[in-house]
Every structure is written in structure tokens, then in C-alpha cells.
Amino acid sequence: MIHTIVYGFTIGAILYFIAIGLSLTFGMMRVINFAHTLTYTLGVYMLVSLGALFKGYFVIAAMIAVVVVIPISYLIERCIIRRLYGESLDHTFIATFAIALIGVDTIKWIWGVLPYPLSDPIGEYLTIGGLTLPIYRIVIVMIAILLFIGLEFFFRKSIVGKIVVAALEDRDGVGCLGIDVDHYFSIVFMMGSALAALGGVLYAPISSVHPYMGLSILLLCFAVVIVGGMGNLRGTFVSALALGMIMAVTARYWSQGAETMVFIVMAIVLIFRPIDI
Amino acid sequence: MRERELIALLVIAGGFLLITPVLSVNRVTDFMIFCIFAMSFDLLYGYMGRLSFGHLLFLGTGAYCSGLFLKYISRNPMLAIIVGILVAGLLGMLIGLIIVRTTGACFALINLAFNHIGFFLVLSPLRRITNGEDGFGIHALPFGFLNFSSRTTMYWFVLICLVLVFYLLKRVTSSPFGILIRSIKEDETRVKFLGYNTFFYKWVTFVLAGSVAGLAGTLTALNYNYVNPNVMDVHGNVGAVFACLIGGAGSLYGAVVGGVSYMVISNYLPIYIQRWEMFLGFALLMIIFRFQKGIWGYLQSVWEYVERKKTVMKAIGVGAVKR
Amino acid sequence: MSDLISTQDLTKRFDGLVAVNQVNFSLQEGQVAGIIGPNGSGKTTLFNLLSGFFPPSAGRITFCGKDITKIPPHKRVGMGMARTFQLVSVFDSLTVWENLVLSTIRFKRDQQSVQSFFFAPARKRIVVDDCLKSLELVGLEKKASARTSELSYGEKRMLEIAIGLSLKPRVLLLDEPLSGLSDHEIGGVLDLIHRVKKNFALVIIEHKISKIVSVVKKLSVMNEGKILCEGDPEQVLRDPAVRECYWGKEEENCST
Ligand SMILES: Nc1ncnc2c1ncn2[C@@H]1O[C@H](COP(=O)(O)OP(=O)(O)OP(=O)(O)O)[C@@H](O)[C@H]1O
Ligand SMILES: [Mg+2]
Numbered sequence: 001m002i003h004t005i006v007y008g009f010t011i012g013a014i015l016y017f018i019a020i021g022l023s024l025t026f027g028m029m030r031v032i033n034f035a036h037t038l039t040y041t042l043g044v045y046m047l048v049s050l051g052a053l054f055k056g057y058f059v060i061a062a063m064i065a066v067v068v069v070i071p072i073s074y075l076i077e078r079c080i081i082r083r084l085y086g087e088s089l090d091h092t093f094i095a096t097f098a099i100a101l102i103g104v105d106t107i108k109w110i111w112g113v114l115p116y117p118l119s120d121p122i123g124e125y126l127t128i129g130g131l132t133l134p135i136y137r138i139v140i141v142m143i144a145i146l147l148f149i150g151l152e153f154f155f156r157k158s159i160v161g162k163i164v165v166a167a168l169e170d171r172d173g174v175g176c177l178g179i180d181v182d183h184y185f186s187i188v189f190m191m192g193s194a195l196a197a198l199g200g201v202l203y204a205p206i207s208s209v210h211p212y213m214g215l216s217i218l219l220l221c222f223a224v225v226i227v228g229g230m231g232n233l234r235g236t237f238v239s240a241l242a243l244g245m246i247m248a249v250t251a252r253y254w255s256q257g258a259e260t261m262v263f264i265v266m267a268i269v270l271i272f273r274p275i276d277i
Numbered sequence: 278m279r280e281r282e283l284i285a286l287l288v289i290a291g292g293f294l295l296i297t298p299v300l301s302v303n304r305v306t307d308f309m310i311f312c313i314f315a316m317s318f319d320l321l322y323g324y325m326g327r328l329s330f331g332h333l334l335f336l337g338t339g340a341y342c343s344g345l346f347l348k349y350i351s352r353n354p355m356l357a358i359i360v361g362i363l364v365a366g367l368l369g370m371l372i373g374l375i376i377v378r379t380t381g382a383c384f385a386l387i388n389l390a391f392n393h394i395g396f397f398l399v400l401s402p403l404r405r406i407t408n409g410e411d412g413f414g415i416h417a418l419p420f421g422f423l424n425f426s427s428r429t430t431m432y433w434f435v436l437i438c439l440v441l442v443f444y445l446l447k448r449v450t451s452s453p454f455g456i457l458i459r460s461i462k463e464d465e466t467r468v469k470f471l472g473y474n475t476f477f478y479k480w481v482t483f484v485l486a487g488s489v490a491g492l493a494g495t496l497t498a499l500n501y502n503y504v505n506p507n508v509m510d511v512h513g514n515v516g517a518v519f520a521c522l523i524g525g526a527g528s529l530y531g532a533v534v535g536g537v538s539y540m541v542i543s544n545y546l547p548i549y550i551q552r553w554e555m556f557l558g559f560a561l562l563m564i565i566f567r568f569q570k571g572i573w574g575y576l577q578s579v580w581e582y583v584e585r586k587k588t589v590m591k592a593i594g595v596g597a598v599k600r
Numbered sequence: 601m602s603d604l605i606s607t608q609d610l611t612k613r614f615d616g617l618v619a620v621n622q623v624n625f626s627l628q629e630g631q632v633a634g635i636i637g638p639n640g641s642g643k644t645t646l647f648n649l650l651s652g653f654f655p656p657s658a659g660r661i662t663f664c665g666k667d668i669t670k671i672p673p674h675k676r677v678g679m680g681m682a683r684t685f686q687l688v689s690v691f692d693s694l695t696v697w698e699n700l701v702l703s704t705i706r707f708k709r710d711q712q713s714v715q716s717f718f719f720a721p722a723r724k725r726i727v728v729d730d731c732l733k734s735l736e737l738v739g740l741e742k743k744a745s746a747r748t749s750e751l752s753y754g755e756k757r758m759l760e761i762a763i764g765l766s767l768k769p770r771v772l773l774l775d776e777p778l779s780g781l782s783d784h785e786i787g788g789v790l791d792l793i794h795r796v797k798k799n800f801a802l803v804i805i806e807h808k809i810s811k812i813v814s815v816v817k818k819l820s821v822m823n824e825g826k827i828l829c830e831g832d833p834e835q836v837l838r839d840p841a842v843r844e845c846y847w848g849k850e851e852e853n854c855s856t
Pocket of ligand 2: 643644645686
């Protein structure tokens with residue numbers, strides 16, 4: 001049972017890393033970004049290449065991988081996402097999906113289609129009272145909690161954070177104060193992308209690496225954002241952990257039902273609390 | 278009016294007949310089935326303005342129900358088709374009650390959720406009868422002179438279905454009901470204040486779209502003599518959205534043109550261009566930022582422009598004569 | 601004569617704001633009533649409550665002797681209540697005559713059948729003729745097959761009123777029918793109102809009081825969600841409380 005809980009928290013933590021960016025992009029710009037997990041995949045592949053360079057120094061490789069993704073996400077935001085502001089849902093969907101297609105194909109071009117194996121960089125187990133738990137998973141959960149606290153501070157205390165929170169509420173109102181919302185959106189977008197990449201980098205060693213990995217996790221992240229409330233950061237945290245736990249518990253008894261359970265929860269939430277865009 | 282409809286049907290049937298020698302009977306059968314699906318999707322998306330990410334649920338339901346019917350109950354293909362359509366329609370009636378209350382992203386995602394649940398059901402809990410991810414083969418007996426295991430019979434049968442569906446949807450979309458759903462797309466509240474219970478009409482549209490997609494599903498099953506969960510893979514929904522946007526949403530011609538274009542792209546492009554996904558991505562970005570109206574919409578506006586020019590020319594010409 | 605519409609203590613709250621506060625409004629069969637009041641006084645909200653746009657927080661609405669407080673908007677339209685919107689709302693993506701199809705066929709028995717509603721082409725003689733008749737009434741018949749998005753604002757307003765009229769209402773609620781129009785267009789709308797007002801009851805919200813004083817038989821003044829004063833237009837406008845709430849803002853209109 002303890003195992004299940006730790007697994008649930010790990011998946012929840014990863015979902016949280018990825019979902020933040022999705023939620024913020026939606027909350028601020030009303031753009032549903034299907035290309036969001038592209039940076040997640042990119043981060044992982046960067047790690048694959050850098051890991052070969054920095055043999056044994058997982059942390060350094062991971063950090064560089066996350067940093068490398070930032071300029072790429074800046075380009076995506078600048079060239080495509082920004083132009084989609086105010087476009088209808090279907091057009092943003094197609095455009096961001098097109099970016100995902102291009103990105104995935106580029107990855108296939110550079111790294112090939114075959115899955116890469118990555119191994120647990122810590123590889124040690126913690127033994128408490130007869131239970132053995134992989135330390136790596138515990139580390140992931142720790143990072144997620146730290147990140148949550150850090151983000152809370154960031155959005156409460158820093159100027160950028162405050163502006164973003166205000167813009168989530170009323171974008172035009174903030175614009176009327178003479179603040180260039182688009183500029184802050186760029187920052188937030190890059191931050192969200194970097195976090196997604198971080199999620200990818202952390203998750204890759206305990207999952208499989210293949211070019212379509214982003215697409216398969218994207219739908220789960222949508223569910224997290226819907227359940228937590230679009231643009232609601234605390235909600236995203238809680239719903240990511242809850243849904244991760246639901247997945248882990250379902251998987252324990254019925255491994256194929258895990259993802260479906262998430263969608264059932266999402267459907268129920270949508271029925272009782274529809275979002276309107 | 279009648280004549281124009283007839284001409285339209287002939288043009289569509291003729292178009293498919295024309296491309297058949299160039300491509301192949303098998304391929305064109307596939308294309309036509311996809312076009313039926315694209316038209317049903319366009320009814321929801323192009324006409325009523327509700328984008329669904331889970332329309333394949335109905336195609337899959339049609340395919341599985343007719344397949345299971347053929348496998349376990351009777352090998353009469355016509356009955357199987359009817360069963361497939363009916364069950365897809367019934368499913369639409371049931372989940373439609375919940376789904377059509379929503380709009381926008383909510384509509385899209387709740388459809389996605391249901392599609393996922395359907396996919397999962399045939400994959401795992403119903404594995405005993407659906408044979409899980411391996412799927413199952415079916416064998417339909419001939420119905421009268423229609424031998425469904427013959428490729429050519431299947432081709433003609435699908436062509437007739439396509440024409441019939443086009444005719445049905447053409448009638449429906451040019452009726453007052455068609456105006457009603459186009460009005461709902463623009464401003465649902467306003468339609469309520471014209472005295473229409475929009476919920477009911479949205480529901481009817483949803484059920485109709487579901488049933489037509491169910492038909493496409495039964496045809497898929499009969500065409501391949503085989504059903505597996507891929508028919509309702511959630512990711513496949515992208516195809517329908519692409520088709521409608523490439524062709525031009527909100528027009529049945531657009532759906533057909535887009536359906537064929539999308540199928541040509543996804544079937545042939547990979548043969549000639551290795552990085553075809555990248556190519557498709559850039560093409561789609563072009564469509565979104567330059568040609569939002571799609572192929573058919575673009576043709577239409579060119580046509581309108583020419584017409585206008587003609588009338589202007591005439592006006593000038595007449596004036597000159599008078600002087 | 602019995603009341604066509606009457607409200608009892610009708611109230612609507614938006615969070616803290618009481619937009620409509622215990623309003624008792626009544627209208628008789630065939631009566632032409634006007635509602636005036638400063639911006640944000642709750643006039644449109646009152647219309648929204650009457651037409652069922654949203655439910656009231658408290659109070660009741662009676663229409664034709666029936667309690668319609670909980671009845672959805674489309675049924676109210678069926679009972680004979682039609683309205684227009686403050687910001688013109690017509691269907692831009694349709695052609696002008698198509699805008700009238702839905703409201704016109706509601707009242708044609710032979711068009712009510714499932715077959716003709718779902719399968720028969722909308723572009724049929726009997727339907728189009730009726731739409732054209734409605735368009736003639738407002739002088740738009742020449743533009744029948746134009747795209748609605750190509751109409752001017754004034755023409756759109758006329759079209760919206762034509763839609764309201766083609767619903768054959770027992771009462772028509774007009775929300776600021778003159779706002780945003782040129783003097784010439786205002787003349788057109790007023791002329792139209794004069795021509796059709798005998799057929800049904802009419803409620804007009806308007807800021808340009810001087811223009812409607814000659815049309816309305818009863819004038820209500822709203823302020824901060826309440827009906828301040830009600831009755832014969834001439835008398836109402838002389839009421840000092842009304843003058844005070846309009847003080848400075850609409851003085852030139854009040855003094856007509
Ligand atoms: N849907 C709503 N949600 C919240 N507040 C609303 C809503 N509709 C109206 N209000 C508020 O209710 C008050 C009354 O608004 P209403 O539109 O009825 O005024 P009005 O008399 O029509 O004014 P105007 O002359 O400008 O049209 C306003 O303060 C407005 O902000
Ligand atoms: Mg108003």
C-alpha cells in the first residue's frame with residue numbers, strides 16, 4: 001500500500017510539473033496549447049544526448065537540458081502562440097497541434113524513432129521497517145512540494161508573480177494599467193515550458209523515452225487542469241496529486257483502467273462544473 | 278432546386294469514379310468511408326459550431342456493434358448495418374443528454390473523455406467478447422446479390438451510401454433546421470428568444486451526427502472484415518478536424534473535398550516525403566494563418582469575386598450603351 | 601381590463617449589487633409603455649427577467665394570467681413575448697431573409713410538421729414570401745438576399761425589430777431601439793412603431809425621452825433598481841424626484 005501511495009505521488013508530481021504551464025497559458029491567454037508537452041519531450045531528448053556527454057553527472061545534464069528548452073519555447077511563443085490570442089478554439093487547436101507535429105517529427109529526425117532506455121540515476125533504495133522504496137521517486141515528490149511552495153511565494157511576493165495573478169483574473173484590466181501583459185505572458189510561457197521539461201527529465205528514467213511520449217501524457221495533463229480549474233495554481237497542485245493517486249490505486253487493482261479512471265473523473269467534473277470558453 | 282441537388286450528387290459520385298483508376302478501388306473505398314465520417318463531423322463542428330475531440334466513439338460503436346452482431350448473432354450484413362447505426366444513435370441519445378449542455382472546450386474535452394472510456398471498454402473489460410487489442414475477424418454472408426467480401430461490391434455499396442448520406446445531410450442543412458443549427462453556432466441565446474428549445478435541437482444534431490458516424494463505422498468493419506480498438510483510438514479524431522479545416526468547415530462539399538485531401542496527404546505523402554508530418558504541420562499552420570476558409574471556402578470566394586466582377590462589368594456596359 | 605404582464609416584488613441580485621429591487625410593474629393588453637432611467641438603473645435587467653434570460657432572486661412574474669417565473673425563455677416566446685436586445689443581435693453569418701425564417705415558420709401550421717422543418721428546403725415560396733412581407737414592413741426587401749454582415753447598424757436594428765414582429769407577439773419588449781442611430785434612422789424606427797403599435801402591447805426602454813413621449817401612454821422611471829415614479833408621461837416628467845435623478849444629465853430632454 002505504501003508503494004502505491006509513493007507511486008501515486010510520483011505520477012502526481014510529474015503531472016503537476018507539466019500541468020502548471022498548461023493551466024497558466026490557458027488562464028492568461030485563453031489558448032489551449034496542444035504543443036505544451038513538446039517541451040517535455042524535448043527536455044527528455046536533450047537529457048538523452050547530454051547524459052552521454054556528462055556520464056554520471058545526471059544533475060548537470062538534467063539542468064542543462066531544462067535550460068536549453070527555454071529559448072526554443074521562446075521561439076514557439078513568439079512566432080505562433082502569441083498570434084493565436086483571440087482565435088477560436090479550433091484554430092488554436094490545429095495550430096498548436098501542428099507545432100507538436102513539427103516538433104515530434106524533428107525529434108524523430110534527430111534522434112530516430114526507437115525508444116531509448118534510461119536508468120534510475122540514483123538507483124538506491126530506502127528501507128524503512130521492511131519496506132523498500134526507490135529514493136529517486138521520493139526525491140521527485142520532494143522537488144514537487146518545494147516547487148509548489150516556491151511558486152506560491154513567487155506568485156504572492158514577486159512583482160512578476162503578482163502581475164500574472166492579476167492577469168489571470170482580468171487580462172484586459174491589467175492591460176489598462178499600462179502593463180504589457182504579452183511580455184509577462186512570454187515569461188510565464190517559458191517558465192511553464194521549463195517546468196514541463198523538468199517533469200520530463202525527472203520522469204524519463206522511470207518511464208520509456210519515445211518521440212510520442214508527450215502526446216500520451218498531454219491528455220492526462222488536460223484532465224489535471226480541468227479538474228483543478230483552468231488557471232488555478234493550487235487547484236492544479238491538488239488535482240495533480242489526487243489524480244496521480246487515483247491512477248496508482250486503480251493501476252494496483254486493474255492496470256489497464258488507470259488512465260480511463262482519470263477521464264471518468266474529468267467527465268464527472270465537467271458535467272458538474274462546466275468551463276466556458 | 279431539385280435539379281441542382283441531382284447535379285451535385287452526380288458530380289460527387291463522378292468525382293470519386295474519376296479518381297478510382299488513378300488510386301485504387303481499395304483506397305477510394307477507404308476515402309469514401311472517411312468522407313462520410315467527415316461529413317457527420319462537419320454537421321457538429323462546421324454547422325453547429327461544436328468541436329468534438331471524441332467523434333470516433335460513434336464510428337467505433339458502429340464498427341463494434343455491427344461486427345459483434347455478425348460474429349455472434351446473425352451473419353446478415355444489412356441487419357448488422359442497421360444495428361450499428363441504431364446503437365450508435367442510441368448511444369448519442371444517451372450521452373447527448375449530458376454532452377450537448379456544454380460548449381467550447383468543455384464540449385470538446387467531455388467528448389474526448391467519453392471516447393477514451395469507450396476505447397477502454399472494448400480493450401479491457403469487454404475483452405472476452407471483443408478480443409481486446411487483437412480485435413476479431415468477421416465474415417458476412419452475401420445479401421441478395423450484394424457480396425460484401427468482394428472489393429468491387431463494397432466499393433459500389435460505399436459509394437451509394439456516401440451519395441445517400443450527402444443527400445440526406447444536404448436536405449437537412451438547407452432546411453429551416455439547418456438555419457437553426459447555423460444560428461445556434463453564432464448565438465445560441467438569441468435562438469432561444471426566437472422561441473426554440475435549443476437543447477432539443479442540439480441533441481437532435483448530436484444524435485444525427487452520431488448515427489451517420491455509426492454508419493461509417495459499420496462500413497469500416499465490413500470493408501476490412503475485421504474490427505480492432507484502433508477504429509476508436511482517441512488520437513484519430515485529429516483527422517476529422519484536419520479534414521474539415523482543409524476542405525472548409527460548414528459546407529458538405531468542404532467536408533468531402535477535405536476528406537479526400539486529408540486521406541491523400543496521409544496515405545501518399547509518407548511515400549514521397551520522409552518528413553511528411555513536418556510538412557503537414559507547416560501546411561496546417563499556413564491554413565490557420567492564411568487560408569482559414571479552407572479549399573472549398575477559397576474556391577467559393579473566388580467564385581463570388583468573379584460573379585461580382587461580372588455584374589459590375591454588366592452595369593458599366595449597360596450604362597455605356599445608354600449614353 | 602386585466603393585466604397582460606405583472607410582476608410582484610421582482611428582485612435580482614448580482615452578488616452584492618441589487619440590480620432590480622422589488623419592482624411591481626404592470627402592463628395592460630395593447631398598452632404602450634416606456635421605461636427610462638439613468639445608466640445602470642436596472643432597465644435591461646428588468647427586461648432580462650421578464651423574458652427569462654435569467655431567473656429572479658425573488659418575486660413573481662405573471663403573463664396572460666399565468667405564473668411564468670420558472671418558465672424557460674423559448675416557452676415565453678411561444679406564449680407571445682418577444683424582445684430585442686440593447687446591442688443589436690442578428691445573425692451576421694446568415695442572409696437577411698434567412699434571419700427571418702425561424703421566427704416566421706413558428707406560426708405556419710403546415711411548416712410545423714417534422715418533415716417540412718427538417719427536410720424541406722427553407723428556400724420555399726411560402727416561407728420566402730412571408731419573410732419578404734416582414735422585410736417590406738421595415739423597408740429592407742431590396743436587401744433580402746444580402747449578407748447580414750453587410751447591413752448598416754440602423755438596418756440591422758430594423759431587421760431585429762422585423763424578427764420581433766414576425767414572432768406575432770402579444771407584447772414586444774424593445775431595449776433602446778433608437779440608440780446609436782442617426783436622426784434619419786430614428787425617424788424610420790419611430791414611424792414603424794407608430795404603424796405597428798395597435799397590434800400588440802409594447803414596452804420601450806429609451807434614453808431619448810423626447811422622441812418617445814408622443815408614443816407612450818405610460819412612463820416608468822427607474823433608478824437604482826426601483827421604480828421611482830410611474831404614470832402619465834407629462835406628469836411623470838414634471839415630478840421633482842425624477843428631475844433630481846436626471847439632474848444635469850438629461851436636462852434638455854426632461855425639459856421638453
Ligand atoms: N449579468 C450581470 N452580472 C453582474 N452584474 C450585472 C449583470 N447585468 C447587469 N449587471 C449590473 O446591474 C446593473 C443594472 O444594469 P442594467 O444593464 O440593467 O442597466 P440599464 O438600466 O439597462 O443601463 P443602460 O442604460 O446603460 O443600458 C448594472 O450595475 C450592471 O453592472
Ligand atoms: Mg440597458
